[in-house]
Amino acid sequence: MKTIINENDPRVIRTRHLLLDAFIVLVRKKDFTSISVKDITEYAQVNRATFYAHFQDKYDILEYMVIDRFMNLISKRINVEVILNEETLRNIILFVCEYVETVSKSCKRNYATILSLMEEKVKLKLCDVIYTILKKENAANHKKDEKSALIATMISSSIYAAASKWNRDGRVITVEALTEGVMNFIVPGINIYRN
Amino acid sequence: MKTIINENDPRVIRTRHLLLDAFIVLVRKKDFTSISVKDITEYAQVNRATFYAHFQDKYDILEYMVIDRFMNLISKRINVEVILNEETLRNIILFVCEYVETVSKSCKRNYATILSLMEEKVKLKLCDVIYTILKKENAANHKKDEKSALIATMISSSIYAAASKWNRDGRVITVEALTEGVMNFIVPGINIYRN
DNA sequence: CTACAAATGTCGCTTTAGCAACAAGAGTAG
DNA sequence: CTACTCTTGTTGCTAAAGCGACATTTGTAG
Known part of the structure; x- marks a missing residue:
């Protein structure tokens, strides 16, 4: 309580x-x-x-720890004051790949199942970060808030899912190649949203 | 307050x-x-x-720090469960010499005057330690408590004064030589007290 | 010297942490 | 199964830490 x-x-x-x-x-x-x-x-x-x-309970402190670390790591790499251009997107993709990789490596197999419960929270945090950047971009235009939230959801889930799959498959392609694949998928959608 | x-x-x-x-x-x-x-x-x-x-105030915390350190150091070297035989006395003398030397060396000259205010407290603590050992020796005989307190006062002041002078004079004689001098002075008095 | 700034101790009040005890649940040995 | 032990959440009550404000003192620049 x-x-x-x-x-x-x-x-x-x-x-x-x-x-x-x-x-x-x-x-x-x-x-x-x-x-x-x-x-x-x-x-x-x-x-x-x-x-x-x-x-x-102890699951709560585990969640807190995971989120806290995620936010610490991402805040060192991505400044939320920035705008969501291609460079920022690439940085986010690179960061998520790195994060997914280090977490999976630092997990003894016992933790893997438990941490998977935390994945959802991390995805939401990633979505938050992207939404924060997007919203600031359209600070004046409140009508776009809903659209920003929707597109942030899709961007973050795309990135996280791609990074997870990449990691699960043994990281056989380079992060750069993966980044290109992800960018090719999400950028057109973002551009349509912007107009 | x-x-x-x-x-x-x-x-x-x-x-x-x-x-x-x-x-x-x-x-x-x-x-x-x-x-x-x-x-x-x-x-x-x-x-x-x-x-x-x-x-x-800040003088109080300084005093606390000095006493705390003194007690930590002495408790690592002298077990208060022991009896006050010659070996114990020699250990105490050696410890006080070491303590006085390290304190004087670690002091910038600004601190020397301030720490001298603390000396009295350290002496009292040394007296306490010796008194604790002596009292335990005569646990049954409460009449000897007063005598124990008096002799502990004199033993501790003798040792501390000797160590201070030795340090002040530049530590020209060995600690062993100093120890002998101190022992020769205090042991007869202790023996008389014991009878 | 004067005036202004900063540090000092102290105070009442609020908030958080410690404690002991409790019922309820999980796990274990016999 | 039973009895035992340990962990778990929870609850009043107590005690310590935080806070803002205050009158004083100290110290220092002008």
Whole structure:
């Protein structure tokens, strides 16, 4: 039962960090299934009841961790202040490929199934990022918001699906080749949307 | 105005650590005089008012740090469960010499005067340690407590004074030689007290 | 010297964290 | 199956940390 109200309270930030850091340490050492909330709070030196003020359960903190990392990584590579030109799109595609690859490599097979539950959240975040860029482009024109949301959904799902397939198939073609294939598919649709 | 009640509360321990760590970092970088309470709390990410719940002022946290370090160092070298035989005494003398030397070496000249204010506290702690050992030796005989306190005072002051002088004079004789000199002075007195 | 800026301690009030105890559920050994 | 233990969420209550404001002091530039 999350009960935290003010995300900017220094105590809240500190406690969240303690819990996340503990969780990350444990995740490297033990099987996710065998990690209990008690383990996390004991390692973090935080009361167990406090954990439940921040997260619903251990799946919740896993999700938080995955999203948090995704956003950290993408924000270092893609500036949301930019416009969605071809260069930006290529950067996003390259980033998603890299992300998918590193995640799949860092997963012991036990985590693969669990992380697949998180994929949906990551896709939504990717969609968010693209939507944010698109919306800013048409800040004045509110009528286009709906269209932006729709096209962002399709762009992000295309990119993520392509990157996933590419990774699943063993990454036999180069990322550049994949990027071209994706670009050829999505750019015409985007251009039509822009007119 | 220290207002902390429960020293074992995990939050108290955590906050104290944050403050101490921040203070130690700042002490290495800046002149003690130029360190403000605000600096410490900002670095530690702790509220300024909270600082005053733990320490009176920056001199107080300095004192705490010095005592804390002294106790950490001595507890690694001298087990208070031991009895005060000649070996233990020699170990104590060696430790005090080492302590005095390292402190004086790690001090920029600005700190020397400030740390001299701390010397008295360190001496008292040394006295405490010796008294604890002595008292345990006569646990059954409460009448000897007063005598133990007195002799502990004299033993500790003798050792500390000798070590200080040895250090002040440039450490020209070996610690072993100094130890012999000190032992020759204090052991007879201790023996008389024991009978 | 003066005036302005910054640091110091302190205060009441709000918010978050710790704690102990609870019922409910999962897993395990006999 | 049963009894046992451990984990899980949850709940009041207590205690510590955060916050903004305040009067003072300190220090420093003009």
